[in-house]
Amino acid sequence: MKYLQIDRVCKSFTGKGRVTEVLSDIRLTIGKGEFVSIIGHSGCGKSTLLNLIAGLTEVTTGGIKLEGHEVNAPGPDRAVVFQNHSLLPWLTVYDNVKLAVTKVFGSSKSKAERHDWIMQTLDLVQMTHAAGLRPGEISGGMRQRVGIARALAMEPKILLLDEPFGALDALTRAHLQDAVMDIHARLGNTMIMITHDVDEAVLLADRIVMMTNGPAATIGEVLPVAIPRPRDRIALASNPDYVRAREAVLRFLYERHRFVEAAE
Amino acid sequence: MSVTALKTTPGPAPKPAAQVMSLPVTAKRPQRLALVGRFAAERIAPPVVVLIVLLLIWQVSFSGGTSGLPAPTDVWDQSRDLIVDPFFVYGTQDIGLGWRVLTSLERVAYGFGLAAVVGVLVGAILGQSALMMRGFDPIFQVLRTVPPLAWLPISLAAFMDSRPSAIFVIFITAIWPIIINTAAGVRAIPQDYRNVAAVLRLNQIEFFWKIMVPSAAPYIFSGLRIGVGLSWLAIVAAEMLTGGVGIGFFIWDAWNSSRLTDIIVALVYIGVTGFVLDRLVGWIGRVVSRGTTE
Numbered sequence: 001m002k003y004l005q006i007d008r009v010c011k012s013f014t015g016k017g018r019v020t021e022v023l024s025d026i027r028l029t030i031g032k033g034e035f036v037s038i039i040g041h042s043g044c045g046k047s048t049l050l051n052l053i054a055g056l057t058e059v060t061t062g063g064i065k066l067e068g069h070e071v072n073a074p075g076p077d078r079a080v081v082f083q084n085h086s087l088l089p090w091l092t093v094y095d096n097v098k099l100a101v102t103k104v105f106g107s108s109k110s111k112a113e114r115h116d117w118i119m120q121t122l123d124l125v126q127m128t129h130a131a132g133l134r135p136g137e138i139s140g141g142m143r144q145r146v147g148i149a150r151a152l153a154m155e156p157k158i159l160l161l162d163e164p165f166g167a168l169d170a171l172t173r174a175h176l177q178d179a180v181m182d183i184h185a186r187l188g189n190t191m192i193m194i195t196h197d198v199d200e201a202v203l204l205a206d207r208i209v210m211m212t213n214g215p216a217a218t219i220g221e222v223l224p225v226a227i228p229r230p231r232d233r234i235a236l237a238s239n240p241d242y243v244r245a246r247e248a249v250l251r252f253l254y255e256r257h258r259f260v261e262a263a264e
Numbered sequence: 265m266s267v268t269a270l271k272t273t274p275g276p277a278p279k280p281a282a283q284v285m286s287l288p289v290t291a292k293r294p295q296r297l298a299l300v301g302r303f304a305a306e307r308i309a310p311p312v313v314v315l316i317v318l319l320l321i322w323q324v325s326f327s328g329g330t331s332g333l334p335a336p337t338d339v340w341d342q343s344r345d346l347i348v349d350p351f352f353v354y355g356t357q358d359i360g361l362g363w364r365v366l367t368s369l370e371r372v373a374y375g376f377g378l379a380a381v382v383g384v385l386v387g388a389i390l391g392q393s394a395l396m397m398r399g400f401d402p403i404f405q406v407l408r409t410v411p412p413l414a415w416l417p418i419s420l421a422a423f424m425d426s427r428p429s430a431i432f433v434i435f436i437t438a439i440w441p442i443i444i445n446t447a448a449g450v451r452a453i454p455q456d457y458r459n460v461a462a463v464l465r466l467n468q469i470e471f472f473w474k475i476m477v478p479s480a481a482p483y484i485f486s487g488l489r490i491g492v493g494l495s496w497l498a499i500v501a502a503e504m505l506t507g508g509v510g511i512g513f514f515i516w517d518a519w520n521s522s523r524l525t526d527i528i529v530a531l532v533y534i535g536v537t538g539f540v541l542d543r544l545v546g547w548i549g550r551v552v553s554r555g556t557t558e
Contacts (some may be wrong), residue, residue, distance in 0.1 A: 074462040086456035091480040103464045
């Protein structure tokens with residue numbers, strides 16, 4: 001079950017002559033195919049934790065292992081869906097995905113196979129119709145879909161989603177959550193999703209990792225969500241397990257670790 | 265009311281339909297003509313009117329025997345061959361101004377092309393490395409203020425030939441804005457794109473072509489646009505000193521033989537060519553950086 005291991009990870013930043021500890025003693029083990037949501041108030045270091053797993057930021061102490069190998073640099077085995085889609089605006093939807101596919105499968109797949117694979121991943125997020133458009137010509141929700149397609153196209157061991165739907169309206173967000181659930185069910189990817197939306201966390205995750213407030217934030221509690229899949233958002237609204245899980249997360253966030261804005 | 269209208273329409277339906285079909289066609293043509301007319305009135309008429317007024321003022325103030333400069337009519341009388349046919353060839357030194365402009369443009373192409381390649385590469389390196397930037401920037405800021413012609417003696421001493429010297433002067437004049445703008449553009453690449461490149465493990469060359477150049481294209485092209493303008497300024501000045509066939513030398517030669525009207529025609533050629541160069545680079549920049557700036 002030990003697929004991704006985060007072992008006693010601390011992260012501190014040095015700036016303006018002082019050291020700020022952002023994350024302290026993070027310990028978490030994630031199994032293959034598991035969907036983990038990380039939730040916490042803004043500024044608690046959720047994104048930093050994701051960047052550490054992605055290898056975009058280096059750990060200060062401790063270590064992260066994926067399938068027994070130390071993570072110390074970014075790579076396509078840990079694809080990231082960025083908060084603001086991060087598509088390259090001068091490339092079409094197709095070419096954005098192609099950039100990733102050419103880089104990852106340039107030597108292992110033929111040109112025709114790569115084309116098929118690009119169309120297949122675009123189909124997975126229902127974006128084949130927009131393949132020839134540029135990111136500036138499609139809606140925010142569609143851009144985020146393409147961002148997911150680009151990440152999936154790398155066939156990552158772990159898909160890291162950094163508040164991917166934070167900037168979207170509620171309806172679009174619901175559609176994309178369904179799309180992510182569907183992909184998770186079909187491909188069985190291991191996924192880690194940062195969110196600050198309690199409903200999203202409960203709906204999508206097998207386990208919810210709740211972070212305490214920073215500085216020196218750490219994992220406060222891990223809540224398993226034992227709701228069978230496939231999950232349906234309408235049926236869940238009255239599901240006692242769902243309501244209980246939701247309440248537990250809310251209690252954690254608003255009773256025990258209330259966000260104190262005045263505290264720096 | 266609508267019910268009665270509906271009832272009456274089925275009867276004479278074909279006739280009005282035919283009329284409706286023909287109406288837009290007849291309506292469109294005058295509309296298009298009106299658009300062209302309006303464009304002419306708004307965009308073309310004002311500069312033409314201003315030009316005519318300026319020529320009239322020039323004509324009035326410089327006609328009469330006492331003035332030292334020729335009036336527009338004198339220019340037309342004495343330099344008509346230069347104005348009418350830019351591409352005549354009467355002898356090795358007696359050629360149309362079009363040929364001379366082309367000769368100068370060829371030098372600009374070499375010097376500016378070299379400056380563009382070297383400038384973008386150096387700018388990319390400086391933009392990527394804060395340390396390099398700190399080291400080189402003050403030196404570049406000093407060097408870029410040196411006037412183009414001040415490089416010429418050094419250049420002549422180094423190359424011992426006028427042609428490479430002129431090209432070098434263009435190169436050294438055009439390169440600074442290209443370097444400085446490219447470096448600024450590279451520093452402005454959003455962290456998001458860098459993260460994407462990191463996750464994909466793009467190497468330096470892939471990063472340069474796939475992320476850096478498109479992302480920094482608007483900056484690079486504003487540098488190139490300034491650079492091409494400076495190149496054109498520099499070549500005219502440099503040719504005055506180095507001689508040869510170019511448009512700059514033509515002016516100097518005309519001055520030495522007191523052909524003032526020829527100089528005025530040459531000035532128009534230089535101005536128009538500079539304008540075209542500027543617009544050309546601007547246009548290429550818009551085409552290349554399409555999508556980057558939205």
